[in-house]
Amino acid sequence: MKRSLGLFVLLISVCGVLCQEGAGVAGVTTAATAASYSCDPATCQLPNCLCASKTPPNGFSPADTPQFVTLTFDDSIQTSLYQTARKMLDVTNPNGCPALGTWFVSMQYTDFSLVQQWYSAGNEVADHTFSHVGTPSAQEIASCRTALNTYGGIPNGKIQGFRAPFLNYTKDTLAELKKQNFLYDSSASAVSDDAYWPYTLDHGMANDCWTGICGAGQIQLPGLWEVPMYAVLDNGSIPQLMDVYIAGTPEDVSQWSTSSFDRHYNGGRQPFGIYVHPTHLTAYPGLPDPAPKLEGLISFVKSIAKRPDVWIVTNQQLLQWMKNPVKASELGKQDYMKCQQPVIVKEICNGLDDDNNHVIDDNLLNNCNFGTTTFKTCFNCPSTAPTLESPAPVSSSQNGTEGFRYPLPLDCDTKWWDPISNLCLCTSTECQYKDTAVPVNKNTTTSSISANGKDQEKSDASRSLPWVGAVAAVVMSTMLL
Secondary structure, three states, X not given: OOOOHHHHHHHHHHHHHHHHHOOOOHHHHHHHHHHHOOXXXXXXXXXXXXXXXXXXXHHOOHHHOOEEEEEEEEOOOOHHHHHHHHHHOOOEOOOOOEOOOEEEXXXXXXXXXXXXXXXXXXXXXXXXXXXXXXXXOHHHHHHHHHHHHHHHOOOHHHOOEEOOHHHOOOHHHHHHHHHOOOOEEOOOEEOOOOOOOOEEEOOOOOOOHHHOOOOOOOOOEEEXXXXXXXXXXXXXXXXXXXXXXXXXXXXXXXXXXXXHHHHHHOOOOOOEEEEEOHHHHXXXXXXXXXXXXXXXXXXXXXXXXXXXXXXXXXXXXXXXXXHOOOOHHHHOOOHHHOOEEEOOOOXXXXXXXXXXXXXXXXXXXXEEEEOOEEXXXXXXXXXXXXXXXXXXXXXXXXXXOOOOXXXXXXXXXXXXXXXXXXXXXOOOOOOOEEEOOOOOOOOOOOOOOOOOOOOOOOOOOOOOOOOXXXXXXXXXXXXXX
16 A cells, blocks of 8 residues: 555654564464464365465375465566566476466556466466556456456456455455455465465455454455465564565575575475566666666576475466365376467467467557557457446457457367457367476575565555564655655
């Protein structure tokens, strides 16, 4: 949330009393959770219900459990930001498949052709509201999903996740996600005492309790998962959440991140998260060069990817495992962990380089220009710029006229859909794919790390946790907004 200077003065004065001892809400969170959260694992069972727990599901020992890492990106997808994100994912998982990430997309300045490319490469596209406002309305959530489907070609059933802008979610937000059939939310923070594995909200919220969300009777949303955002503790034990690289030098952030990762890896193997606004790590004329921070973050990602049983996955992949856990030794064999590209004999507009000429969607994209709103898409340009109230305006091309593009049908995935020929090139389970996995030589020793540091986006305020213990980092990030 963008806070006024006066509020920051108040927070800093409070911090002067508490922050000097590295105080946070860990104790408060524990007390609130213990008093309000109750879940019986005998009646709340997978695949549709799971109690909050710090131990792996299915009674697995940590040694048998994959160490999942989720690398997520927030806000618009643009060419330079897309390239930055891809650099951070330039590692492989133990089965030779590329690391994948989740992008929580908001609509302003988003290039929908890149949304489709991100998805077609195996990554996840999730909802971050249409116009990026705090405490989002039902329309903000629904309009974002509509635009992602209409112009990005993302099947509605694959847009399963949500993150609230500025992490400003409420019980009403969560209830709306349930109503709109989302699979999960990932807006709530977790520090240490509340660093739970993902769990369902059948019996309420168990983390982020300092926000007041965990009170008795606040929420009961069967089947809706919470994927907590796990904080990193800095040298003063102050929790840092989004854009940790803002809070210190690349060397400092590397040390903090490594220590926090080790607590997960050597403890209950809870997922470890890296939460990024790519804008802050992308170079812009007249602004400080973010390259050292980006290089540090890339180095950190590569270092943890070398550890045994570390998998960098989307939130959807993580939840597929959560619903039906398998041991680390079996994870690479699961269908949702495979990497395959459709075999298509000609170039179609699907976000892939089908004819292998190193150009994606070669000369097939529509360019939609409405002055301040411009984007490319494999589908029809709208007659007017999409808005919150009208996220999919009437098409500028009419059915039966030259240049018309056919919308993605419910029974075809965008990778196989030819919007020009109105043809789904795969209508059965026997589609032809090529395996894109590569041989991997995983090191079994911990490598040295130099992580990275800072971020500077205009959208989601980087949020350190909790507000009392992390005022300094919040102030820093807000100065950049």
